[in-house]
Amino acid sequence: MMAVTKRHPGRVCVVVLGDVGRSPRMCYHAQSLASRGHPVDVVGYMRKDAEKLAVARSATLYPLWQVPGWISGCPGLLAYLLKALWQAVVLFIILMTLPHFSSLLMQNPPGVPAMPVCWLACRLRRARLVVDWHNYSYTIMALSVGRQSPLVKITRWLEGVFGRRADANLCVTRAMQQDLAKNWGVVAEPLHDRPAARFHPIPPEETHELFVRLGKIYQAFSTTVPDRTAFTERHADGSVALFDDRPGLLVSGTSWTEDEDFSVLLHALQEYESAREEGGHDLPRLVCVITGRGPLKEFYCQLMERKHWNHVEVLTPWLEEDDYPRLLASADLGVSLHTSSSGLDLPMKVVDMFGAGLPVCAFDFKCLSELVEHGENGFVFNSASQLAEQLIAWFRGFPHSQQMAALRRRFRQRIGEFRSQGWEANWERHARHLFDDV
Structure with missing residues (x-):
């Protein structure tokens, strides 16, 4: 033989x-x-x-x-x-x-x-x-x-x-x-x-531990009360709960390159700030975390330093590899400004956000519909004003908005279907x- x-x-x-x-x-x-x-x-x-x-x-x-x-x-x-x-x-x-x-x-x-x-x-x-x-x-x-x-x-x-x-x-x-x-x-x-397996929803306990670590570096996450962050509190029995009056947490990732115009997000945040200043008391304070490294980071950071907002705070940390998925899973909404030089690729950051169970607002371009369906698993926008409208609608009455409850359920269901087809x-x-x- x-x-x-x-x-x-x-x-x-x-x-x-x-x-x-x-x-x-x-x-x-x-x-x-x-x-x-x-x-x-x-x-x-x-x-x-x-x-x-x-x-x-x-x-x-x-x-x-x-x-x-x-x-x-x-x-x-x-x-x-x-x-x-x-x-x-x-x-x-x-x-x-x-x-x-x-x-x-x-x-x-x-x-x-x-x-x-x-x-x-x-x-x-x-x-x-x-x-x-x-x-x-x-x-x-x-x-x-x-x-x-x-x-x-x-x-x-x-x-x-x-x-x-x-x-x-x-x-x-x-x-x-x-x-x-x-x-x-x-x-x-x-x-x-x-999304890779490390991008998935996490329990409140992991969110609390992440915010405790970030609070040691960034004041936006910290409080002076033991076992409390700006978003979460650990009870005597060890359980963790989110505050009803917590800030909204917005997150975006970028390579700070020419195919992502971050002035769009800055203008949208300015409109959010103005809406809050002009009597929008049902809008929460907003913490916006922008992660990543790249050639245009310093340019945009200088633009952000000139802003004097009372209700919006922008952070640009570099996170440990294992903390980035936790941040996405702990956020309330994601933003993608990727536009694609060819119009033929899709933003990996949105894939990761969906893996973590996070709904997104994504800048529209030719083939984005292969990933983001407007009103089904996220929002699509074409201008800073449209993005501002989406942010205001999403966070109005946060975190218990009855107006957005049905839409949130639909997003969770469709994102769950996406997550079921892993890498x-x-x-x-x-x-x-x-x-x-x-």
Whole structure:
């Protein structure tokens, strides 16, 4: 009889030409692969506390070498070319010196120089290249240099050429799947984002513990009374209750980039403040927590410092990875200002909010209806005034508004249906075969 050879799951290299900690979908990919027995290497830029990331418990991390500071000091076009060359050389060296992998999964964007380098490394190492399309590199670049820039045209050409040469492609929406096929002949499998298991509703006790920790840093969460926060109180029997006269807690996450105009939220908060000042005594004080890091954070923080609000307070903390899901589960409403440079991707922050059971207000764009349905599981807005109207309606009579009770129940039901289709089951159905069939 012939001996049966047992197949072992192949090694997979996951590439992010960006901050791994700010690429949750790629981290989820790595964790799903590792849970199914694949040895996983993650290559990308790592912040100093990268070892605290959940993915570090599932994969081996290989940090990319940072671009030297002198390159940033060069004139614009030269700086871009030198940066791309540096990244290409560093990424190629690391990919060629890693333990042998059978598949490479790369995030796009950024696709240049990642896509050509990953394709070449896969051909030389006889590995399978899988591209996960989160958006388009050329549309993001066009936000800063304009669509007619030669750099944008070259980037678009490179994405099309190497997208067609990939062995397999994933993408984040059905709209992107259709666009890839129509414009570039790229065949992609849509894999909608779903919340990881750590995003889920939590009991009041966990909310209280989170607010106690935040209260040690931010006065908006604290009181001078033992076992009390600005939102919760622990009773003598150990149970926790939320105050009826507590502030409303609004939360938003951002990468502070050009495709999110945070002045929209600031204008909406100004209108909320004005409504409260002009006799809206049934509107609670509002604590707005905006999380994330990014290039435009300092600009918007300076704008917020000029505001002198009596009934709205804005905080911009950086939370521990495990505290972010708890904050979403403890909030009363989420806001997404993601607009998408291509109009073809969906905001991961909304997926996480739904996972935590949190309703959202989301800025409208072409394919948002694949995730947020206005009046069914959240609100959709097109302007600061519309967002302000939604905030005022949601929080009027808070927390026991009879007017909004039916809508809140409907949102909870629809969000519950969304939560029932988790990341793992979705990944198993749409992505696993790309790596198991190697």
